[in-house]
Amino acid sequence: MGALEISQIKKAYGPLQVLKGVDIGLDDGGFLVLLGSSGCGKSTLLSIIAGLAEPTSGDVRLDGRSLVGIHPKDRDIAMVFQSYALYPNLSVARNIAFPLEMRNVPRADQEKSVAEVAKLLRIESLLERKPAQLSGGQRQRAAIGRALVRKPKLFLFDEPLSNLDARLRSEMRHEIKRLHGILGTTVVYVTHDQVEAMTLATQLVLMHDGQVEQQGHPSQIYDQPRTMRVADFVGSPPMNFISGKVKNGRFRSDTCPIEFDYNGPHTTSDIVIGIRPEAIGVATHGQTSGIEINASVNLVELTGPEQLISTRVGGQDLILTAPANIEARPGKAIRLSVAPQSLHFFQASNGNRL
Template sequence: MSALEIVNIRKTYGDVETLKGIDIALESGEFLVLLGSSGCGKSTLLNIIAGLAEATSGDVRIGARSVLGVHPKDRDIAMVFQSYALYPNLTVHRNIGFGLEMRKVPAVERDQAVRDAAKLLQIESLLERKPSQLSGGQRQRVAIGRALVRKPEVFLFDEPLSNLDAKLRMEMRTELKRLHQMLKTTVVYVTHDQIEAMTLATRIAVMRDGRIEQLGTPSEIYDRPATLYVATFVGAPPMNLLMVTARGSELQIDGSETMLPLPEGFETRPKDGQKLIAGIRPEALRLGSSGFTIPVTCEVAELTGPELVVTAFVGTQRMTACLPSRTALVDGQQLTLCFDTEAIRLFDAETGSRCN
């Protein structure tokens, strides 16, 4: 039995269809991340699961029961918002235990639940403070604690880290990962941040225009993107996309004389002269002559600290390579990049779907 099942969910506002038939089955203990740009429908879907919005059609099941039409407080879910949503006049202790207080849980039992959550989140020393006396990261821990004490079937997170600075985001990602590994809770998490998705998720649903573009593990999403959209949305720098033409057992990079090997794994082998798009991750490229090579001209080299990000031309097309930080390059320099043939992902130039 799935812990959460989303069945053909559609949502329409007037003539605008925001969700166009979403199907996801989530097993107990999974951490699902809904990933996509603003306006793709991920927060709308989360609100439908939470009961804060109604679906136009379809069903949402938690455990064995449908929860459509069930009040949010009766759905056995807990939600953590982007804005923390803490009561400013209450202490941390009362903020965490407020939901239990409203359910008339006995004071002794409530106090123990709050203290257990505070210990887990390492905020025991903050229980008597007010939210105004806390940092952003501490406030988010309190919001998570308020959800934890409920012990719900499903946790919902709506971009909970987007208000934090980069350092705090990284720390809170680690905390959330640690909590999930300890508690084995079922989580649905909304974000537009691909790093959050890749580091936290057991599965990622990449959403676009109200549809799921691809649903898979982080490694599947990254290594075998189903479409051009997924290939470019996930990865920083994004995957290189080169227009190529099939020439027998090779691929010619358009605008150059450079030939690439035709990789394996096709259901239908490309026809001679067929236009395709070859995708190669920047980190799959390296300096040297082992494997297959591409002669390029360095346009810009940017040192990020751990690596040198090189933008170069192959013929008339640009591509990016992530090289070791100590690599010495100058603008305009000719160099040879090499890669392994299994690094190539081919996409249909018309449909954008992966071919191999």
């Protein structure tokens, strides 16, 4: 069991209000990913959950029990950081066993637990090595092993993979997903990586300036961002925004010659249209069914199976992703098409979704 309830958590360091009333709920066995720009308070929140920092006010409950004032070692929570902090002079086996040793677990039980965890993490052959004799990914496995061995109710991960190269990252990401599938332990995980966030999370939380901007299933956050800030943060490359006005049932941009029949929610104010790069198609021949946009190509970046095409329409940049076989050359004209149902609508004055 490990249902987590964070209510109205505030934290100030002197005059600096770092957390401004954070509310987050997570079911037992859920995998929550915290996303947000640097300095928005993610690590501070993890420290408060772990008991390494005390909140100024508010409550954290694990399985209904308040954790405020409870010593970190009595919280049944294990934490894995970006810097894995293994003891350099201890073997992998002794590193993993360390939390059990601290709790005076009998030697035989320690060895049994270490063997179990090593099997799960596929590091059985590395148990006698010292950390310096391991690769980055192996070291991170050992650090995760040390957290796993305690069988906690809750795991906290603070950017655990950010020291690894792209390939190892994706390997470890699969590993963490697999482990979560097997163990079913509740997880709170901080990352800057979009792919990690979207693929690992059962719940995604976007934090901004010490507050929760939106919590939901990743697909919900991606498909229905509550604000322009969320829309901008989730998705890569980020959503395109076009500001303009709706008049007599027609949207007209302020910045470029884009206009079309408006079928969005009723509004009388200035609005911003959001279009995901993957929702823009290249119109090849003849008629297109969607909104048509004539643009010129600025830059083409091939990423392998896809290309990122940066275009310009009047005073407006539009970036789109397209299959690699679509012809696009810098300086050339390109005809784009967008399905009206893929548009997002925001209120210009406050950035809220309409």
